[in-house]
Amino acid sequence: MSTPKTIPEYLEQLRAALKDADAAVVQDALYDAEEYLRSELATRPNADETQLLAEMATTYGKPEEVAEIYLEREVQVSAAFRSPLNTDALERPSSSGVAAIAASQPRVSFWAKFFGVVIDPMAYSALFYMLLSLATGIFYFTWTITGISMSLGLGALIIGVPFAILFIGTIWVLSLVEGRLIETLLGVRMPRRPSYTDKSRSIWQAIKDVLSDARTWATLFYFLLMLPLGVIYFTVAITSLSVSVALAFSPLVQFVHSDVVLFQFGSWSLMDHPWLTLPACALGIFGMLLSLHLARAIGGWHAQFAKHLLVKVGE
Amino acid sequence: MTDTEVHLRKFQKELSTGTVSLVLLSALAQAKEPQYGYQIAKALEAAGKNLQGESLISGKQSAFYPVLRNLEGTGLLSSRVEPSISGPPRRYYEITETGRAVLRQWQAQWQQSKQFVDTILQGALS
Numbered sequence: 001m002s003t004p005k006t007i008p009e010y011l012e013q014l015r016a017a018l019k020d021a022d023a024a025v026v027q028d029a030l031y032d033a034e035e036y037l038r039s040e041l042a043t044r045p046n047a048d049e050t051q052l053l054a055e056m057a058t059t060y061g062k063p064e065e066v067a068e069i070y071l072e073r074e075v076q077v078s079a080a081f082r083s084p085l086n087t088d089a090l091e092r093p094s095s096s097g098v099a100a101i102a103a104s105q106p107r108v109s110f111w112a113k114f115f116g117v118v119i120d121p122m123a124y125s126a127l128f129y130m131l132l133s134l135a136t137g138i139f140y141f142t143w144t145i146t147g148i149s150m151s152l153g154l155g156a157l158i159i160g161v162p163f164a165i166l167f168i169g170t171i172w173v174l175s176l177v178e179g180r181l182i183e184t185l186l187g188v189r190m191p192r193r194p195s196y197t198d199k200s201r202s203i204w205q206a207i208k209d210v211l212s213d214a215r216t217w218a219t220l221f222y223f224l225l226m227l228p229l230g231v232i233y234f235t236v237a238i239t240s241l242s243v244s245v246a247l248a249f250s251p252l253v254q255f256v257h258s259d260v261v262l263f264q265f266g267s268w269s270l271m272d273h274p275w276l277t278l279p280a281c282a283l284g285i286f287g288m289l290l291s292l293h294l295a296r297a298i299g300g301w302h303a304q305f306a307k308h309l310l311v312k313v314g315e
Numbered sequence: 316m317t318d319t320e321v322h323l324r325k326f327q328k329e330l331s332t333g334t335v336s337l338v339l340l341s342a343l344a345q346a347k348e349p350q351y352g353y354q355i356a357k358a359l360e361a362a363g364k365n366l367q368g369e370s371l372i373s374g375k376q377s378a379f380y381p382v383l384r385n386l387e388g389t390g391l392l393s394s395r396v397e398p399s400i401s402g403p404p405r406r407y408y409e410i411t412e413t414g415r416a417v418l419r420q421w422q423a424q425w426q427q428s429k430q431f432v433d434t435i436l437q438g439a440l441s
Contacts, residue, residue: 031403032352032380038402039353059360061375069378 003057005050007037010063017067023312024189029070036060114289122187123292126299127241129185130233136181137230140174140223147171148220165207168216175219175310188303190311218313222306233298240291247284251277335382337425340391340410340418349395349407352380383408391417 004010011030018026037060041052061069108116117123151164179190210216246262250270253260254277263270263280270276342355350358356376383406386392391414398404410418 028381028384029377032377034403035351035405036353036356036376036380039351039399039405042400042402059376060356061377065375066377069375070381 004053004063007034007041007049007053010037010053010056013063014066017064018070021067021071022189023307025070027311029066033060033066114293117289117292117296120292120296122299123296125185125187127237127292127295129181129299129302130237130295132181132185133226133230134234135230136178137226137228140178141227143170143174144220144223168210171216171219171223172210174223175215178222178306179310182303182306186299186303188300188307190307214313215310218309222309229302233302236298237291237295240287240294244284244287244291247280247287250280250284331378335378336386337418337421339379339382340386340414340421343392343408343410344415344418346410349409351405351407352383353405355379355383355408386414390414 004013011034014029014033015026018029021029037053037056040056041047041049044052060066147167147170151160151167154160154163182188183190250262253262254271254274260271261269270280338359339355342359343350346355346358356379359379360376383392387394387408391411392408393411394406394408396404396406
């Protein structure tokens with residue numbers, strides 16, 4: 001590989017060296033390298049960029065050395081900080097080293113896995129995300145539809161273009177917010193960085209960059225899709241939870257206040273059959289566990305889906 | 316690369332795995348205000364030059380960044396992002412209370428290990 005002469009060239013080589021790595025690792029590596037290189041360049045404004053990059057190879061590292069450091073770190077970190085219970089919900093890095101470590105861990109029995117979900121914080125946060133997604137989904141949808149229609153409507157006027165640009169800007173910010181939400185609640189890295197303006201490029205070029213960035217359009221699509229998804233997630237979460245909780249507490253309800261109408265089908269009511277409430281309770285607890293598993297699975301799936309549309313598209 | 320150099324590189328790598336975390340945590344504990352990656356790297360580089368020592372991470376400062384991110388992930392550091400005029404927004408790191416408590420334990424552990432290794436190297440067994 002030839003020695004890079006400019007910072008973009010350096011970053012390009014680094015990206016090439018990391019081509020098999022997880023998207024999060026690639027973003028982190030590129031972001032860190034850019035911070036370091038541009039900071040160094042800023043401290044010595046008169047220095048020659050080529051000369052500077054040659055020096056960087058010994059202090060910061062050559063692109064391929066940097067890539068190696070990040071790949072190694074990724075393996076070590078995922079081995080050290082991943083609690084065994086959370087591995088299902090967390091994404092699996094592609095590096096083979098991690099797979100080897102995961103394989104060497106003691107096997108957990110099916111039942112331990114099934115009941116283990118109770119103490120997995122990721123299941124609860126995924127459930128919370130499902131409930132929240134109705135609200136965020138409605139907001140994203142309204143915002144996107146309003147923005148698109150107003151941009152089109154104002155297109156004929158002089159304020160049309162600035163308005164559309166402003167709207168796209170808010171979409172980028174919202175996408176960052178959604179990324180943080182997913183990171184916190186679903187535990188998947190969403191390494192989308194706030195955009196910044198490269199001083200060497202004009203404002204028009206920057207606008208063109210944003211408009212030609214596939215992620216802008218994928219994000220709009222994601223936000224529109226969040227309304228139906230949010231409705232579905234919310235409904236699934238509420239239904240599965242309320243049915244399980246009602247079943248689980250039916251013996252207690254029967255004991256305290258048997259007049260309550262609970263699980264009535266036509267003339268048949270669970271409350272008329274006190275002996276049935278005990279198996280119903282067991283079924284309810286089973287249902288709760290199942291709901292948590294479902295929430296974790298949906299959370300994991302949604303995070304991958306979101307990562308694809310908000311982060312990976314166009315890379 | 317000669318044969319002994321390969322062994323040296325491998326040893327450096329193994330040695331740096333734990334010590335880089337200790338050094339970064341200690342550097343941020345001494346810092347008066349939050350610092351970003353490049354600042355920390357340069358401060359450590361300057362300190363390393365005064366001692367004329369071999370660099371801890373075989374000279375590659377890029378290794379600091381993933382460690383900073385890990386330390387933040389485990390709650391020993393906290394960070395915030397601020398825009399910068401020279402390039403991408405910078406992530407400023409600051410040590411947390413947990414971080415300080417952990418650092419005290421790490422320091423004690425380091426002293427013990429250092430003492431033990433020194434004792435052996437100075438020929439305690441002969």
